[in-house]
Amino acid sequence: MATNNANGTSSKKRVPIDVEQLLAQKKAADEAAKKPRFLSKAERERLAAEKAKKEEEELEQKRKATLEKNRDWETQGRNQGYGHGNNPGHRDSRREAVPTGPRAMRHDHPNEYSNGGRSDQRGDQRGNNKGKGSNNGVKRPAPEDVDADMIRARYMGPELNQSTFSAQKKRKRTGGQKFNFGWNDEEDTSQDWNPVYSKRSDAVYTGPMVFDGLNDAEIEKEYRRRARMIEERDPEHGKQRARQMLDQMEREKEKSKSKRTKNNWEFKELADMRERDWRIFKEEFGIASKGGHIPDPMRNWGESGLPSHLLQIIDQVGYTEPTPIQRAAIPIALQARDLIGVAATGSGKTAAFLLPMLEYISQLPALTEFTKDDGPYALIMAPTRELVQQIETEARKFATPLGLTVVSIVGGHALEEQAFALRNGAEIIVATPGRLLDCIERRLLVFSQCCYVVMDEADRMIDMGFEEPVNRILSALPATNEKPDTEDAEDASVMRRLLSAKDRYRQTMMYTATMPPAVEKIAKQYLRRPATVTIGNIGEAVETVEQRVEFISGEDARKKRLREILLREGYTPPMIVFVNVKRNCDSVAREVQNMGLSAASLHGSKTQQQREEALAQIRSGAKQVLVATDLAGRGLDVPDVSLVVNFNMPSSIEAYTHRIGRTGRAGKSGVAITFLASEDNDVLYDLKQMLSKSSISRVPEELRRHEAAQQKPTKGR
Template identity: 65%
Template sequence: MPLDIDEILRKKKAADAAAAKPKFIPKAQREKLAAEKLKQEADEKKRKAEEEAKRRTEDERKWAAATNGDATTPNGVANGVPTGPRSYHDERGGGRGPGGRAGRGGRDGGRPDDRRSAKKDEKNAGDKRSQEDVERQQVMARYLGPDVNKESTFSAKKKRMRTMDKKFNFEWNLDEDTSRDTDPLYAAQTANRGSTLAGIGGEFDREAEERAKKRAKMIEQRDVEHGKERAIGIMEDFYRARERAQQRADKTGLGRHWSEKDLSDMRERDWRIFKEDYGIATKGGLIPNPMRSWKESGLPPRLLEIVDQVGYKEPSAIQRAAIPIALQARDLIGVAVTGSGKTAAFLLPLLVYISDLPPLDEYNKNEGPYALIMAPTRELAQQIETEARKFASPLGFRVVSIVGGHSLEEQSFALRNGAEIIVATPGRLVDCIERRLLVLGQCCYLIMDEADRMIDLGFEESLNKILDALPVTNEKPDTDEAEDSRAMQRYLGGIRYRQTMMYTATMPPTVEKIARKYLRRPATVTIGNAGEAVDTVEQRVEFVPGEDRRKKRMQEILASNEFGPPIIVFVNIKRNCDAVARDIQRMGWSAVTLHGSKTQEQREAALNSVRAGQTQVLVATDLAGRGIDVPDVSLVMNFNMAHSIESYTHRIGRTGRAGKSGVAITFLGSEDTEVLYDLKQMLSKSSISKVPEELRRHEAAQSKPTRGGGGGAKKEESGPKFGGR
C-alpha cells in the first residue's frame, strides 16, 4: 500500500505530544543520571587537563629543538633523535636509548598498545568505583541522614552575597569607614562650599571672599588683554550676591544664631534650637517662650538690681523656663536635677506676686502669710529661708521659718508681727495649725520643694491637711480658663487666684496624684532627663567588700591629694557616721557628722563649720542627701551604697553644682545587688562616666530585680511609716 501522508503527520504529531509530556523519573534514576552527569564533567575536565599537559610538553620540545639547533649530543643524538648504528641497535631493543626497551618503558613497559589497553582498563575500573561511591553516599544520606561530623563548607558571607546581589541595599557596608575625617577626598574641603544662607557672615564669609579674590587674580594673570576687567567684574558680582544674600537672611531670620538676634526677630525655629541648647522640655497649653537673659525676663527693675547684687549673672535652665510661666499666674510642675537653681526659680515670681498685694498691717497680719514654701527637711527649709532673705529683705518683706528642733514659743514670737513668706516642714506646720498658732486665711501662693522626698518621708497625710487648710474661695477652675494668663491675673474681691507650684527631681505616682488633686491645668517643665545625674559629675564605682578594706581604700583616696575640701562621705547607718568620722580624724583630716540623732543646733553647727571651711569632711546619712547646698564640694564618697537609685542620684548631686564639675566615688558590695541594674543604666547614660567591667558582667546588673514576696514587700511598707516618724 502506498504511504498515507495524513497517517505520517498524525503519528509525528502523536510522537511530539508524547515527547512534550512531562515524564516521571524515579528518584533512584534521577540520582543515577546526576552521578553520570558529574562523571562526564569530571572526564571532560580530565581530558582537557591531559590535552593541556600534552600541548605544553610539545611546546617545550619544540622550544628545546629550536634553541639547540643541529648540535649533536655526546651520545650521538642530534636534536633528541637517535642516529647512526647506535640508533639501529636501540631500535632492535638492545640499548638503553630513547628507542630501546629501557627508553620505552623498561623491562616491564611492554609494547605501547599493551600500555594503552592497561590504562584504559584502569580508567574504566576507577570510573566504576567512583559511580559506586556516589550511589553508596546517596543511599547513606537518605537512610542515615547527613554526615554531621564532616566539616561544614557553609559561609554566611557567601550566602548573604547570593541572596542580596539582586536586592537594593539602602545602607552602607559595615566594614567600610565612611567618616570624612579619614577620607583624603575631604581633607582639603572647606567648611562651607555652597552658597547657602548659613555661610553669610563670620569666618565663612571671609573664606568665600578669599576664594573670589584668588580666582580674580588668576584670571587677571592669564588674560593679558581683558583679564583686569574680568577680575573687577567677578568681584563686583561677588559683593552684589553677598549683599542680596544678607538682605534675604535679615528678612527671613535665617543664617544667624539666636544669640545674635533681637527678641522681636526670634522665630519658632530659633526657640526650638534655644530649648535644645538648654535641655528644656515643656508640656501644657499656652506656655510662653523661655527668657534668654535677665533683661528679657519681665521682672521689675528693682528686683533685677537685687539679682545682680546677689551675683546671678546668667539664669539657669530651670530659671529660664519656669519664671515666665510663673509670672503668668500659671500652676507649674518643675522637674529638674538637683543643684540646678530651683530656689531662685520660684522665689523671684513669688516676690513679684506679693508686691501686687497690700502690705501687712495691724488688720491683716493675723490672717497668715501671703505665701507658703514647704520643704522635706529642716536643713533645706533653713537654706531656702537664707536664700529668700537675700531677695525679700531689700524689698521690705519678712521671711520666717517653722521647723522642728526649735521651741514653738520661739517660732510664735517670730510670727507676732506677721510674715509675708513662711518656709516650713510639713510636720511642724501641721502642729502650728492644730494649735491655732497659725492660720492660712490669705495664703494664695503655695510652693512644694522636693515633693518626692516629702512623700518618701511619709508626709503625704500632712501635705493633704495643709492643702485642705488653704482657702477654697480663690481656687482656679479646672477648665481651659486656667491656661489663660489674663484671666488668672484678675482679682476676686481683693484677692487673687491661688497659685500652686511643685518642684521635684522625680515624679513617683504619689506625687502625680497630689498634683492632679490640687493643681489646675499645670504647665510641666522638664530640664534634662528626670531622675538622671547631671553631666558635670564624674561617677566612679569600685567593688570593695568589707568595712576594713573600704576604710583602707578611703585612706588611699584622701591621701592622694586629688580632692580638696570640702568632702562629703555618705553612710547608711547612724552609728557608722561617728565610727567613720573617727577613722577620718585619725588619717589627719577634720570631720563632723550629720544624722537624725543630732539636735537641730548640732546640725546647724556641723553644716556651718563645713560651709565656712573650718571642717574638711562631712560624714552624713541620707539626711544631707537632699537640698543641702555646700559650695564647691570636690568629692562625694558613698562609703555605703544607697538603698535606692533615687537616693544615690541626690547624694552625688551635692557635687557638680551651679555648672561646676565634681567626682562621686561609690563602694559596692554583695549587699547592693538590688540597685546594680539601675546603677549600670545610669552610668551608661552619663557622657563622662564609664561602666566598670565587673559591674557590666555582674549577674545582678543584667536585669531589673522584681520586688515582690514577703520580705521585700514588708520592708517597703514599713519604710514610709518609720521615715515619717
C-alpha cells in the same frame, strides 16, 4: 504542648501571638512615642562637634579657594600689562598658553586637517580637493534601483525606521597626530612694539574680592594689603582709593557677620523668633512643657517679664544667666498658672519659684496691725530642716530689699521662739510639714490670706511619710480663693484678677525630681489645670558628674581605700562622704580626722544646733570633709564640692542620684566614687544603666559582667 521528635527530644509547638497582646504592645509603643524625647547631652555634643568640624573644613576650603582666586586676579592684572612697566620685550608665559585658533588656519600648517571627516569637506570648499570627486567618494545608485524603490514606495508605502547610518560618513579618527592647544613663540600676536602699548601706566589691579570662608581677621588683612599696594603705586589718588577700600571692608565684615549669625537664636530679636527657633532653643536646654496655653521660655533675664527692681536685685546677687528650669518656669508662673516643675537636683529650682512669688506678693497690700495676724501671703514647704533654712537664706537675699519678711518654722527650735518671730507678721513662711502642722493645731498660725503655695522636693516629702501632714496643711488653706477647674484656670488675665482687697486666686506650685503616684494624687487634688515643665530626663544624673564604682568588701578595706582617695588623689575641699546608718557616720568621721583632715558629721540623731553648725563649718571652709547620711543628700547646696564618696551604696537609685548631685552643681564638674559589695545587688542593674547613659562615666568590666546587673530584680509577693 510538647511533642517528641525522631531523636527523642521534645520540642515546643509554636503558638501564634494573641491579638490582645499585639494591641497591648501597640498601645505601649504609642504611649512611649507621646512622651517627650530628648537627645542626651553627649549625643548633642557629638552631633554639634561633627557639624562644627564639617563647617570648619568647608570654611577652610572656601578660604583657600578665595585666597587663590584673589592671587590669580592680581596675576591676571599684571599679565595684562599693569605690572610690567615699560618693558616691550617682556613676554607672559600665561599668554603663551592661550591659543588664537586652529593650526589649519595658519599659513605654516595648511594641510594639517586634510585627512578624513569634516575637515576634508571644508578642504573641498576651499579648493583643496584631493581628487575624491565632487560626491566625496559616495557611489551613485543605478537607475534601475531608483525605479524599483519608487514602485515599492508607491504600492507598499515608505519604509519606516530605516537606518541612515553610512560607514562612508562615519568620522575617521585621527591616527597619531592630535590637536595641540599650544602655540609657538613666533605666533605671539600681542605686538608689544605698538606705540599705543608702550605708554601704559604702572597701576595695580584692584578687582573684586570674595570673602566666602574667610573670617574677620583674614578679610581685614586682605583689604589692608590691597590698600597699601594702592597707596604705593598710585601717589596721586592712592590714599583716597585706599580709604574707600577700607570703608568697603567694614561693610563686608558686617555683612559676613550677619550671614554667619542669621540663624542663631542668640542674635535674633524676640520678634524674629519663629517656631523652629523656639524648638531649637528648647532642645538645646532640654526643656519640655505641656498643659494648655504655655508662653515661650525666656532667653535672658531682660525677657523674663520681672519688674525692674527685681532685675536689679538679681544683678546684685550675681545671677548672670538663667538655668533651664528658670527659663521655662518663670514665664509660666508670672501668668498665675499652677505649675509642676520636674528637674534634677541642683538645677536652680529655688529661684525659679522665689522670683515669681516675690513679684506676686509685691502687688498685694502691705501687712498692717490688723492683717498681720491673718497669716502669711505665701507658704513654702520642704522635707528637711536644712533645706528649709537654705531656702530661707536664699529668699532673704531678694525679699529684704523689697521690705518683705521671711520666717522659717522647723523642728529643733522652741515653739515660743518661732511664735515670737511671727509677732509682727511675715509675708513668706518656709516650713517643714511636721512642725507647721503642729503650729496650726496649737493655733499659733492661720492661713486666712495665703494665696501662694510652693511644695519643694514633693517626692521626698512623700517618701519621708509626710503625705498626711501635707494634705492636712493644704486643707487648712482658705477655700475662697481656690481656682475653678475650668479653662479660666489657663487664662492669665482672669487668674491675676483681685478677688478682694487683700488676695487673689490661690496659685500652687510643686517642684519635684520624680513623680510617684502619691505626688500625682496631691497634684490632681490641689492644682488646677497645671502646666508641667520637664528639664532633661527624669531620674538621670547630671552630665557634669563623673561617676566611678569600685567593688570593695569589708569596713577596713573601705576605710583604707577612702584614705588613699582623700590624701593621694588631689581633690580639694569641701568633700562629702555618705554612709547609710547613723552609728557609722561618727566612726567614719573619726577615721577622716585620724588622716589629718578636719571632718564634721551630720545625721538625724544630732540636735538642730549641731546640724546647723556642721553645715556652717563645711560651707565656710572651717571643715574639709562632711560625713553624712541621706539627711544631706537631698536639696542641700554646699558650694564647690569636688568629690562625693558613697562609703555605702544607698538602697535605691533615686537616693544615689541625689547624693552624687551634691557635686557638679551650677555648671561645675565633679567626681562621685561609690563602694559596692554583695549586699548592693538589688541596685546594680539600675546603676549600670545610669553609668551607661553618662557621657563622661565608664562602666567597669566587673559591673558589666556581674550577674545581678544583667536584669532588673523582681520583687516577691
